[in-house]
Amino acid sequence: MQATSMLQRQVDTITPNSSAPARETMHEPQAQRRRTEDDKATGGLSLLAMYDEILEENALRHREEERPTKPSTTVQVLGYLSEPPIPRDQDPLHYLASNCARYPDLAIAARTYLSAPPTSVDSERLFSAASDVVDDKRSRILCEKAEMLLFVKMTFAFVKKKMLIPPQ
Structure with a gap:
């Protein structure tokens, strides 16, 4: 009831x-x-x-x-x-x-x-990568530097794949 x-x-x-x-x-x-x-x-x-x-x-x-x-x-x-x-x-x-x-x-x-909450895997992946870049050891990093590191981290796999760089 x-x-x-x-x-x-x-x-x-x-x-x-x-x-x-x-x-x-x-x-x-x-x-x-x-x-x-x-x-x-x-x-x-x-x-x-x-x-x-x-x-x-x-x-x-x-x-x-x-x-x-x-x-x-x-x-x-x-x-x-x-x-x-x-x-x-x-x-x-x-x-x-x-x-x-x-x-x-x-x-x-x-x-x-009954609807599933909307989510975006890409944004979750970006936040996860950001938590790797800005952590307790690098808590005083400037915003511009953090953005650059995130950009490099997120695009490195793509560039590596396109340029066919052999894995190390």
Whole structure:
């Protein structure tokens, strides 16, 4: 029951009085969300653990409401949970995008919570290289010198490959 009511609360907080078509907003990027007390209340459950808990609750058909929710949210959540689950190897975002007319609030909430955080390997690699260049031993290095060292470090492998310099 905790997972179902938590899902209803999260959908309510994300979708303020909206039953507007979610298809137009399905492809817009969502701003990062701050951690809330509800996140801490889940006890650190993983996504699969919460998914399994929702499936167990759905199988038992126990309905208990901790706090009143919007009628449309309750109808959407209960309707979604009454459907047979999709296989774990299928994309839930694709499923909700194709069913966003039936579950507009859930589609918005799913885009927020099921999306992978954006990342850039190149920028992570650059920060890692920067931590090698500027460390405790070289903490007083000037910015210009650090930039030059980073440039040399990051382009050396490329230049070496292009010039076919044999490895040492």
